[in-house]
Amino acid sequence: MTHAELRPEARCLRLTWPDGSQNDFPFLWLRDNCASNRHPFTEERIFDLLSVPEDIAPVSTTVEADALRVDWPDGGPVSRFALDWLHANRPGKRAEDPGAVPREAWRGNLTAEALPRADATALMTDDAALAAWMRATRATGLSIVQGLPDDPQAGQDVARRISFLRETNFGVTFEVISKPDPNNSAYTADALPLHSDLPNQELPPGIQFLHCLANNAEGGDSVFADGLALAEDLAEADPDAFAVLSTVAVPFRFHDRDCDLRHRQKVLTLDSDGRFSEICWSNHLAAPLDMAPDTIRAYYRAWRALAALMRAPRYLLNLRLEAGEMAVFDNRRILHGRSAFDPSTGQRHLIGCYVDRAEFDSRLRVLARAGH
Amino acid sequence: MTHAELRPEARCLRLTWPDGSQNDFPFLWLRDNCASNRHPFTEERIFDLLSVPEDIAPVSTTVEADALRVDWPDGGPVSRFALDWLHANRPGKRAEDPGAVPREAWRGNLTAEALPRADATALMTDDAALAAWMRATRATGLSIVQGLPDDPQAGQDVARRISFLRETNFGVTFEVISKPDPNNSAYTADALPLHSDLPNQELPPGIQFLHCLANNAEGGDSVFADGLALAEDLAEADPDAFAVLSTVAVPFRFHDRDCDLRHRQKVLTLDSDGRFSEICWSNHLAAPLDMAPDTIRAYYRAWRALAALMRAPRYLLNLRLEAGEMAVFDNRRILHGRSAFDPSTGQRHLIGCYVDRAEFDSRLRVLARAGH
Known part of the structure; x- marks a missing residue:
């Protein structure tokens, strides 16, 4: 006793x-x-x-x-x-967190066919299905929702089953289409190299939802890579580069007619235990480096080491989003990009939104109360 | 040349x-x-x-x-x-930031009468007035908007002149009234000791807007204190306590029927130059400390040192919000509280909302383009 x-x-x-x-x-x-x-x-x-x-x-x-x-x-x-x-609750031991999900880094061992997939109707009606899909999404960082109706609201309806949406300067939701006067590379038909969204924000958006309404133009395939795997492998292959990218904060910026949003971020943020927590990676939004010349040189070297690593095919998961599918991924872990498409050959139309990590994990904890 | x-x-x-x-x-x-x-x-x-x-x-x-x-x-x-x-843009020199406003710490030298004040109508119609008020709010961390119509929308209309609002688990806006089944101390008639809102969030909300629709109950006066001044003075008076509070992250948590939002925060967050950036202070939302026993003892000692400091009258700015007034303050710098009120003697009704620091500063940069 x-x-x-x-x-x-x-x-x-x-x-x-x-x-x-x-x-x-x-x-x-x-x-x-x-x-x-x-x-x-x-x-x-x-x-x-x-x-x-x-x-x-x-x-x-x-x-x-x-x-x-x-x-x-x-x-x-x-x-x-x-x-x-x-x-x-004994001191020295972190309280159990029913929202915590162990992460599984992937590098080549995950294919488009093996990705976690969930049916939209089940997610909208069944809490157990919702919880299982959310946990799988948190573990892998990426999943596909299938069977969405041809309705611009359908993707955000799934997201709102989790929580309210994170609004940004691009709106509560945003349409990824080729626009005549784009303020953002996503709104062109250009290829987008691997990136994370909005590192120019103090809190870059957490879980991203990209609902595909149409994708019948030539090109426009999606590509993803696991920042967790990249960070782990860089730490082993090039500890100096890892040290620079996890300690030197660099300026990011997005500006257009209506806003000028700036923040400094490290490319790799570690948690208090030194484990990977977040990657901020966007050449689009990188502002001119303003560190001392020696630090700039060290940063360029480190940045190039990570950039070279992420071109190795083993890190890349290629897939083609079809109408009625939605890619769901942790924008602070998983990098995403696309190949160029030809808007004269058809339509490519995605609708996106975000739910932050805090609200996502909160929902998992509440679902866990009911045994899910 | x-x-x-x-x-x-x-x-x-x-x-x-x-x-x-x-x-x-x-x-x-x-x-x-x-x-x-x-x-x-x-x-x-x-x-x-x-x-x-x-x-x-x-x-x-x-x-x-x-x-x-x-x-x-x-x-x-x-x-x-x-x-x-x-x-x-020369390396080694940070780019000029037209959104940056030097902060002015206050301790006793600022009174309710001397606070920055602005007229709501001017803010809604005049960009120069808007920019001047926003800069004053950022400098002092706290200001009052006057002359708001008796309309629950009026406060958020002013906030939306700056940006979209930061939604939280309490909604896009929230009503601070005494409720029968409160999920939060703010929704009682109890006194609220000085605190910052939502340190249980990874990014606690930035600028807070509290529009007073009615305040004719007995009690219910507001009190504010400048976390910047408190942090500066603690660093000088008790460097050990300052060191603990600026390095040890502690668990915060809010939970009710619908959510369970948790995050670890340091009480004092410093920027990369070691200057005060943020205070997280909420005894309401402090979860049981889970560090090792020695760290817990050191933390309690440090916490008590800062708690004792902030009871000194020189740090406290007392004021009574009147109907048609709105307090606007940086929730990550300025602590706020209130005295208890007696709901049987009248009404106390505030409507609140938030705009994050990023969007606030972005608006200042855009206003600066037009010379404001």
Whole structure:
């Protein structure tokens, strides 16, 4: 059974679990997490941490069945913590995240045929199908939704099953067609080299949805590459280049008649554990480099190393989007591009929108509550 | 006059300006920034940097009147750079940003009467008034818009003069009123201690707009504090606490029936130059700390130091919003709160919305093009 020991000299309570493992809970942490500190409706913390001394210590603690009882001095509350809750929230261990999905890097082992695919009707009506598809999309970074009706709303209807949409300067949704006076390369018939959208934003958009309404012009095939795989392989093949791209922030910019959106980003952003979190890659939106000349030279060398890597066919997943299909991918992980098309031979018409990572993962957590 | 010298050993061109100062331009930077690399309509870069060797060097360069001419080998283009452009974009110097506004920290020297104020009608009709108010808001972090009509749309109409709105889980706009089944402390009649909104988001909302439709209940006064001033003073008074709060990321979380939004944030985020960029401060949304026990103790000590600092009256700006007024503030710099109110004595009704920093600053740059 669980055993509790007060350790006043370390200002913590030590719990010894039935399996013999031990965890220390700082006294102030216990006081801060007393259930009486939470608002009865909102569950938000309404406790004033300065209302107790920093060196507060329990009067006594008792293990009672499945709970720990803590008595506080000076008219303080009696706190009761479920032992399961204490174990799940023990300091030094990140809380379980039902929205977390392990990522699977791909390089050549993923083909258009093997991509996660889901049926639009199922996604619109079945929460289990929605959750399974969302997890697969998060794992691979890329999936295809099939069977969309010939309706410009159909793609965003699927996206809105997840969350509200992330608006940008291109609108809540955007049409990828060849336009007469384009403000963006996507709105031409030109080839688009691999890129991520909007690195000129402080928070580049998260999950991107590209619903294909028509694709019967010559050309216009899609290509994708996994930034996670590229980052991992660059770190091994050229650690110096990886170090430069994950530490030097460079200016990105988009401007047209109505806006001038600028932000500095590193090409590779790592999380606090040093693992790949994000790639920002857009030659279109790269502003003139403004670092010191030596840093510019080092950056060009590193940039070219990664650019050369991503031309190796093993990283490229080619596919042709058909009308009624939608590509869904994490814009901050998966690079996308297309071949040029000839607008005189037919139509190529996509409608796009975004849902940010935060709302996507939130939806996964809520679906997980219902067992999905 | 400007003098150009090729320095092949350093792979750069050295320009000596008329005032005698010198700047080095890496050869590859010059090739990369050739005007022929830009799309004629979108102005986006369409150059393939791998199409030239890393050690490319000009055949010759010539200073011609107000421009630098660079001839490239192997059938490359002739590049012409305006000398003014080269000076403005010289490596090692950040490009001028017409959206940048110097921040003015305040601590006691700013009163409700001295706050920047603007008339709603002027903002809706006059770009010069709009730009002046936006710059004042960015400098102080806080301003008041007056003379709004008694219309729930009026506040967001002003915000939309700047940009589209940032949607969150609380909607495109949100009503701050006392609700029967609140999912958030803002929707009670309780006092709200100083906080920033939504630190549980990867990108907490930028500029916040709180339009007051009614405020005739007892209580419900507003209070603001400048996170920039607090961060500066904490760095001086308690460098250890500042170091902890600017390096240790802690979990924030908001959850209700429909969402479960989580993110780790540092309380103080610094920019790449080590200057204050952002404060995330919300006891409501703080999730149980999950760091190692020693880090938790250090964090609590640091958190309490900053919490104690922000209770000093010199940091607090108290004001009472009246119907027809709107508080506008940078949610990532300025903390806001309110005293409790008694809903049985009258009504307190605010409507809020957000515009992110990126779109706000973009609008300033576009207004600056017209001389505002």
